[in-house]
Amino acid sequence: MSEVMTDEQKEAFVAKLRKEVGSTGTPTTARDPVNQPMIRHWCDSMEDANPLYVDPDAASQGPHSEIVAPPAMLNAWTMVGNVPRVNDPQDPASGVYAKLDEAGYVGVVATNSEHVYHRYLKLGDHLTGTVKLVDVSEEKQTALGIGHFVTTETEYLNQHGDHVGSMFFRILKFRPGTGRTASTGGDSDSGAERPPRPRPSRNQDTDFFWQGSRVGELRIQKCLNCGYLQHPPGTRCPACGSTDMGYVTASGKGALYSYVVSHHPRVPSFDYPLNIGLVELEEGVRLVTNITDCDADQLKVGMPLQAWHMQTHEDVSIPVFRPARAPRNPSTLTPDEVSVGDELPLCPIPLTPTLIVSTAIASRDYQDVHHDRDMALKKGSEDIFMNILTSSGLSARYISDWAGPDAVFKNLKIRLGAPNYPYDCMTMSGSVTAKRESDGEDIVEVSFRGQNSRGPHVTGTVELALARK
Amino acid sequence: MSLNYAYHSAIAGIGATPFTKDSGRTPMDQAVEACLAACEDAGLPPEKVNGMVTYSAEQNPEIEVARNLGIDELTHFSMVHHGGGAACGVVAVACQAIYSGAADYVLCYRAFNERSWHRFGAGVQDRPAGAEASEVSFSWSSPFGLVTPASWVAMFATRYMHEYGATTEDFGRVSVVDRDFAATNPYAHFFQRPITLEDHQNSRWIVEPLRLLDCCQETDGAQALLVTTAERAKDLKQKPAVIASAAQGVAEDQHMMRSYYRETITGIPEMGLCARQLYETSGLSADDIQTAIIYDHFTPLVLPQLEEFGFCERGEAKDFIRDGHLGRDGRLPINTNGGQLGEAYIHGLNGIAEGVRQIRGTSVNQIDNVDNVLATAGTAVPTSALLLSQPR
Structure with a gap:
């Protein structure tokens, strides 16, 4: 019946x-x-x-x-x-x-x-x-x-x-x-095919970073002569002048240094409101990223975060962060x-x-x-x-x-x-x-x-x- | 560093088109109108102009503007980098050209249909991704959705609020001041439309902590300035606005709108560098300045500019603003044309024109006893600033 x-x-x-x-x-x-x-x-x-x-x-x-x-x-x-x-x-x-x-x-x-x-x-x-x-x-x-x-x-x-x-x-x-x-959460257009995020462009100076993200590593440029770390990467160490540049794989632990919550204009590749953070890694450098898995009103300067890697294209992943487990x-x-x-x-x-x-x-x-x-x-x-x-x-x-x-x-x-x-x-x-x-x-x-x-x-x-x- | 051209040149003419949201004309047509108006204002036949300086994002080449103006020969022409950050930089470069003898009369201009054609507010979401450094630099922000000027500035604002206890109401107070001056400026888009702090707080989020009313307008229009020596300017129609000093600045670990990697991001060291140069070469200090044009693409960065120029201590701009010092009866009335929030967004050049009017005594919101006026250019980018003074 x-x-x-x-x-x-x-x-x-x-x-x-x-x-x-x-x-x-x-x-x-x-x-x-x-x-x-x-x-x-x-x-x-x-x-x-x-x-x-x-x-x-x-x-x-x-x-x-x-x-x-x-x-x-x-x-x-x-x-x-x-x-x-x-x-x-x-x-x-x-x-x-x-x-x-x-x-x-x-x-x-x-x-x-x-x-x-x-x-x-x-x-x-x-x-x-x-x-x-x-x-x-x-x-x-x-x-x-x-x-x-x-x-x-x-x-x-x-x-x-x-x-x-x-x-x-x-x-x-x-x-x-x-x-x-x-x-399905968010307020994205239902059914519409979502365009991919802006694709990071890269060259010989920055490729190591994106290759790292692809395999789940957050790589930070390191001067092989004096050990100075910098992000975004350059071609020459601003501390000692060496051009012998390599990288370290960061732990992925960091803290929120600053953040914004974007509402307008809306780029179709993203869900809004969109949490964007400036994260200071425990190694000392900062990077712009997304803060996922938390509401905008849960963002606080100083909150501990942990990196993970989000696949955005068939061959691209980008490092993003979520709150760290206390x-x-x-x-x-x-x-x-x-x-x-x-x-x-x-x-x-x-x-x-x-x-x-x-x-x-x-x-x-x-x-x-x-x-x-x-x-x-x-x-x-x-x-x-x-x-x-x-x-x-x-x-x-x-x-x-x-x-x-x-x-x-x-x-x-x-x-x-x-x-x-x-x-x-x-x-x-x-x-x-x-x-x-x-x-x-x-x-x-x-x-x-x-x-x-x-x-x-x-x-x-x-x-x-x-x-x- | 001595900036030998301090007090050597002057702004002798200013000209603009109407500021609209849909001009229905080409930017070139408006560029030519504004340049002609600046020459007419000065009483100088345009064919006497032999130098032209504009700044990046300008899509009207000086050679075509010159052709339309009937200028046969140019002996100095240059393009200053970094958009709104070059608003005072074009004047600095004009001073350098004039001081060196490379040119006698220099036009600086900006013309665009920035509302009806190409909206800057949309940001770089469609930016093609090449392998050159200028494109690769966007890879550190665009894949995360940080694609608009408002969002780039908002990142500084959150940290500033965190460190100094400023609030979005403090940003709103800047907006209220701009709109108050715009309300009595018939040339302003927001003529007779003042706002309250409550209006600001009720306006929608654009990029937290920025609301709609923290963001400048998008405008169709053009503004031009005519620069020559202070001596020659005396023979022209208007009272010269002497350029006491004009300077550019790039500081350590500078990035385009996203210098997030410095030890601290609550100050604007490239603006501090401009302030240092202006004060050292002009012999003036903050106490000598009666009114200022503080670049206001987004209100939060007005606060650290006040600090970099020594109008208040670091972190205390919020108190300076809460005490009403930016308004009509304050210690430092700013953006008396209504600023880029209230009058129009002509990439900073319309503010410099207002500075000239304050020296001449012809502003619709004239401040009493103006000896010196400060104008600043776009912040977070490599920037510039200038000081205008009464002729001696």
Whole structure:
């Protein structure tokens, strides 16, 4: 019955879907207890280097006194893995999904995940999750398609009956191909073939630079006699007069020295507003470049940047920069060190296919749309895309890299928007939005956002408990 | 360095076409009209002219202008490089030609349909990419979309704001001053159309931190100046505007509009070099200057020019401007013709003509007791400046 329904039919259909709202399904026990290999796999794929998850010595000094699992892994433990899904007729959520599939709403994306952590999971905790169907929405038109939101709430207990956490979860079941015309970000003319950027011209004096960029190297002219570096390159060293010129390969680390945001006139090769920066490399020279993967209002003189190479023509790449990932905070912030309004450093997350696939598998999410491009295309997606557990995991990593290893997550609430497709970059930003005492704990609330070229992929909040000195 | 020609020459005549947005005429036709008008202003038959100096971006060759003016012989003709940066440079070179005896009467001119034909504001996006150094230099900026003069200047502006705490409102105050003078200049495009700081702040972004009202106009029109010795000028129709000094400057690690690689980019060292030469050779100082034409293609670079010429300390131009010193009753009223934002953009030459009127006492916005006037040329490029004085 994938034909269009009348209003009466829709009403009857929703009533049918909602019959089980409020009831709970059969408790599902995790296949394995909380264990180090799965934690390690998660941390490796998410690039989360918090030692409390993997290093027994560090963990013994930490707030939990032993190894704990990353809190965002909460629902990974009870994921079914790569085995055929068996619909439990007793499970009200599965029943709703099946009815929706039958009615043509075969597309599925997760849209919200809200974790509450009563305590961190320790090695050996063996979880059981019990899902309750909380809500089924009316039919809605969304960017992805026409569909219904299905909301569940899962309570997690360990083998001793300790209530360790809960998850509020919402997915959209939609009819593929019924979405609003996909926006591709920016405000470029849709459909029009974009002319390439102005092609750099080169000669014998400058060719080394462009050859370097082609192979991913940022090369700066260096006098082989006195070591003087200069950009743009010349034919003779202005410091010592030598004509023996070579180059060094720069680290690609730099800081924003100045910038502009161009609006007019609009050259068709570019997206506007266009961020153009003057970057001072750590080697000491400056160059004009683009600052990618950040909004104009996130540009700040002095911000740390990292080079990458953007291919602009078949045989040309140009060095551009994005915000540099801030180093992980090895100590932990105290409540006194945090104020409402504090901004977290920007953090770019390049979305490689490896990241998307390895994190999906590390979170035990074997939905084909996260690792199989052919299947993703068939289900109406443009490509494989990141799964929601990874969005949670990367958000948690971002917050914990800023707050420090001993910050204790009390909850983690995220909402998804634009999908994370490969070859894009998601840049995390955040700020402290509240600070309070609760049950003798100092709680800090951080609001964060992960933005890709299409818009916000993830927005959310987290509450952390920070210990006083 | 002594610039032997200090006080030797004078601007004896000025002439211009109407400044429009669509002249409907060729630039050559306008060049000839402006040159004739300058000769008529001075009361000099054009055939007496034997020197012509113009500057790059000029598309009307002096030989054709001379032919149209009925000039039989030229003994000096030159083209000064770097567009608007040469606006005072053409006068400096005219002085050099006259002082050396290479010419007696020299016409300097600029004519273009810069609005209706070739808009400079579009930048170098279509610039062909050759292997010569002048083309290769654009490879360090154009592939990143930094293709317009506004964008080149904006890069300096952001850093200046960061280091000195200037704001876009300080840039806006320059614009408000220009438009205030333009409002009472019937020759200005923006005659009777003053703006408020709020108008400025509400105008759209062109290249942040530059708004529309920070950017000069694009204009069709022509301006010419007639230069001769101060002695000969006494025998002509107008009071001579004596050229106390005129100088050019290129400073260390200079690039065309994009000298971003110097230790600091908040000053304009090539303009500082001009200031040093002008003051040393004229014996004048900032205190001797009553009004100035400060090149205003884009407002942000007005601020460091005030600093380079010593009207205020480094980084303090914003305070000087906030105190109202550039306006009608200020310490240094600038761009009393309305500047290139308010009157017209004739690549700086129309400003020099206003400087001449201030010396003559004939400006529509005449400043009291003018002894000396400073005029500057395009900034961020290799540049120039001059000082005009009352005849002795």
